Amino acid sequence: MSEHERHGASPEKSPKDPAIREEAHSTWSREVLSEIRYKAEHGTHRIRGCGTPRPFPGFNDLTVLPSQLTRMAVDTYREPCETRTVLGKRFCTEPLVVETPILISGMSYGALSKEAKIALARSTRLVGNSINNGEGGLLPEERAESYRQVVQVLPSRMGFSLRSIEAADALEIIVGIGAKPGLSGHLMGSKISKEVAEFRQIPEGIDLHSHPRHGDIFGADDLVIKMEQLREVTDNRIPIFIKIAAGRVREDVKIAAKAGADGIVVDGAQGGTGAAPVVAADHMGMPTLPALVQAVRALEEMGVKDEVSLIVSGGIKDGADVAKALALGADAVALGQSVMAAMGCTVCRRCHTGRCAFGIGTQDPELRARLDIDTAAKRVANYIKAMTHEAVILAKASGKTRLRNLEREDLRSLTLEACAMTGIPLVGTDFTFTEPFGFF
């Protein structure tokens, strides 16, 4: 078996070729056969980096209605549109204030190189947003560079202590992530260099499988008490977010809000990770679009939508996605895989091998040297600025002078599926055929 086939990649061929087009939809496509051969040879499930490549229903199936006579457009270039966003002000005295509602998700030092982490942190100072440290602890270099820093409270608690809390501008309790909801974390031994091992307090080279459950939070009742403890430790200064993978979103969001979260992060099935079983990445979790709608409905049912900040992640790739997410009720979005792509990642989906040729998902010193921190930081900052431009363009064309004023009524569904999932009327009609979502 060739290296090419081993990774399940099909050779490039023209989609116009009827045989290839037919094969892509066949039960017994080349990719399916490759997967079967892998399992026949190895007797175990396959691991892959990044998120699922599967197409999911998404924001592309919504359109934004422009202003004409029913409302007045705001000048695209001359009139202001506020992008500053305040997150997590429910119970804390120092909410997270960012200049654009586009944040950088938790991606760990270990999964990423130190150079990549520093570049991402530095980009936040160029656009005024926040970065999340991810699993394994907070690199001093990351904190030194970041504009705003979110620190994760993870089941493994690697590198987490009072010092981390003191350094944080917000905390994020991780219950799950979209790429592998309900599964253990996974860091391949090839990425556990001496430096990463010391940082995480683990042996060098060993495959790390962290626990999917917190050792000190066994369910929602404990979470309430834990939240009280963390508030006491922070003296109510900084916000505490709870991050869930998109599973039973309505119920999970209600529990998180009831437990006292200042904000809730909902990570859709498109979310990425450094290493995950293929079967989980491809077949678990709710896509971001319906997850966001269900989360908004849940918070509205509880009457806390204006108190609890809602952040969504998973597959967000451009300013149109941002604008539509905000219109549906998100307060912010978080990026992961896309900022890696902005740095040069080609989404080859081999992060788990630790041989990233661009110096991003690797600990190999020679490969790491390929990543120029300043250049990468500028590229990420440029990408986020451009996304913000795009969102602002759509907001102004919809007659909004603040990004956060984008609303459901600005949207229409282009497909029946999008309409059914969101309750946004089908384009050209006033028709919806699902649960109410603020219309009629």
Add this chain to the structure above:
Amino acid sequence: MVVVDAATLAKRELNRRLNSLLAEGETAIEVQNPGSMHNLGTALKGRGEITVRGSTGFYTGGFLEGPRLVIEGNTGWYTGDNMLAGEIIIRKNAGSNCGPSMIGGTIVVHGNTGGRAGLGMKGGDLLVLGSTGRWCGQMTMGGRIIILGDVGPGLGESMYRGLIHVRDPEAESKLGGNVEFHPISADEVDSLAQLFATHGVQADPNSFMSVRPMTSGRHHYTIFNPQLSGADGR
């Protein structure tokens, strides 16, 4: 000696009071009527001893950094979570998941404690004079756990770093996966002797065995384990 009656205080008020007293230099504080309060002793800093006359609830002494906290009754789950330094002494029993993700300091449980004691420890000592439940020392990344009584199954499952000392004669048959069972070393005996002397523990360090993480290779997990019957699988 300063006496604080917890019956009339909300927990945050109590913890604030305790931290104020410690900051003022009080070295002997007594808490009465704790009523199994959760989060008692959160993020206490300084030097001094706090004695709680009674039992406490969840997360006792979480994020502790310096003081000695003595609970004369029982504690609930998650005692000493993420503690950095200091001591927590539990005169009776502690609930499950005692000392999760401890970073430093010492926890002494004079009675028994539940499952997952020392889960994910990063440092410090957890000393249990009684017995522990299952999965004691799961996924430790540092620190030391000493159990004088019996242990439950799954002992030391997936330890990455750290050390467990046991003298349960059945301990080897209760080991979790990806750990090793060894005679105790001379250095470990000396270290244990000092710890026992510090806490007035009457036990012979030489009567213990050591559970250590694998020193090489990768952890192996079994997800599918067919239970075949007979040589031909029928």
